Amino acid sequence: MKSDFSQPQRQSLIGIVVMFGDALQGSVRAFLPILLITVVQGKTNAAYLWGSGALILVLTLVIGYLNYLNFSFFIDEDSAEFVVRKGILKKTRIGIPLGKIQQVNINQSLLQKIVGVHALEVDTAGSNKKEVTIKAISHEHALILKDRLLQGTDRVGEEGYDNEIVPAQKEQHAFIKISLLSLLKTGITSNYVRSFGILLAFFISTLQHIDDYLKFTGINDDLVDEYVNTDVLLRFVSFIIGAIIFLTLMVNLVRTVIRYYNFRVTKQQNSLLLSHGLISTRNTIIRPGKVQIVTVGRNYFQKKFNINDVKVRQASDLDADKEQKKSAIEIPGCSNAEKDKLLEFLLDKMPERGFKVKPNFRKMIFESFKFLLIPVGLFFLFAKYAVPEAMDFIIFVPIYAVFVGILIYFAFRNSRLFITPDFIVKQSGAWDIDNDFIAPHKIQALKLTQFFWQKGSDVGIVNLYTAGGTVSFGLSNFTQLKKLVNYWLYQVESTEKNWM
């Protein structure tokens, strides 16, 4: 095959394997419930089951092959369209005008990695779902096709950017490359709370099971109690805590490495291309114009290790609520220098911290009420009226109170808003300290909130709405917040810059 896309062509031959895989996945999904039900009922004999299984497998293979035969794509130079034909019985022809193509992603799943092909997705402005996916195409072929498809985009004008074809070699030059070491550092220093919670729940339910088992088998409780004296219990508890900490670290480590292995950020024309993943490779494009909020986060350990976690929120397509969460793109394990490079590219210039706004001490009172008084009160009510056994857990109340109290205090100490003419920076967090960077012209709406009892003390909350999410700051001096709102309004209303 030549790099000439004007003639209809099929996918890579080896791609049949991928088609088989896909069709197989489809039939497994369709037939698994039926299969499970028959097996559970246990009335059918094995031969019948195997027979139908084999039949389904053969059918699947045939469908996979026919899918391969009937799938073709080409670029229609006359009408400037990218055309895909597919379908076995119901024939579909999809034509995408080249100018409408927003982005082209090259991905690789595990199966595709094994057979050495890539998937090419074409995304248009029209809808939020991927319009067209070519499931099996060789890498160099994919790159050429991608360049060819995106040429059309440039013609229609991404703010008149120079129309140069990026040669395949240029992709190899990475803007930022996250090493395995940085990933390992990120893995052991992040997401403690989530993994810890999951594991704690797991251990508690296991203990519960053991307890039930002991009762069920009728082992004498006294005997167990005698055997399990304080010393053993202490050792057991410390073992469990040790195990949880160890497992938390391992789970985080493995998850981070699998997800972000070989993380590369490449500069492509006016945007950044991210690619990462051990088992399946993911590609994401960041366009600086679409970026709404950039968050840089790190905790105490990460500061010592010189790594930062950068999150980028882009404007979601207007009707894509589900995509909104997905659009927080994470770049883990950036060093300070890499972080600065990213910020400068995404935000046009290096943000400074500028004028500082502090929260009011009433923020701590308000949060203690929300996270201490109400939960503890509910616990006692619950224990008193509903489940008296809950009183056994009363030891956890002071532990919880101290823990939450410390978090509230540090969250208060870290809560800051920094304002310069070009940026709004919100710093927050108790352990993981996040800095949200917003350019004022990205603001969509502003909201001030004040409870009636806060009028006397002149405190309140401000919300800044952007197309990539909301940033909220407070409690803080309300008069000052109003001044800031007036200032930001002035900035939004007088700016020539568009938010996207």
Place this chain on the structure above:
Amino acid sequence: MEQPFTNETIDTLQLPQFEDAELTPIHSSYLTVVWINIAVIFGIIAIVAGVGFYFIQELHTKWLAITLAYVVILLLTIVVQVISFKNKAFAFRTHDVIYRSGAIATTTTIIPYNRVQHVAQHEGVLSRWLGLASVEVFTAGATGSDITIPGLEKDHAIAIKHLLVGKIQNQQANEE
């Protein structure tokens, strides 16, 4: 570091202040809508409670507590709804729209015209009967950033809609 902002502090004092804008309260007939809504909801609750009393014997001993709770919640609702009605007010300035609402917490939302995505006009059954309509202003911001101004006279609502649509089109014309 501090310098860029001190530049602006002088400016901020001269900037127009949204809190000085004179807010227009919503139309007084909207209070009727509020009353009817309360009456319908609490009427339904009363009917359900009545049926419950009729069929479930055990409830009879607790009639005082239930009635008291009902009355307290009803009174609270009325107070909150009336304050909330009085608090609802809006203003259209040259460059943005301001909407204030809320009873327990007062919120003021401000949307600059150059960030308005589209405008919708709604009429409920009750509102139509009273000749009222509401206008909803959408932005591209996350949920919570849109505002709905209820209790506008229908002509007023249409006028507002035209105003906003005109502003949006002006904006787009300027960009091109």
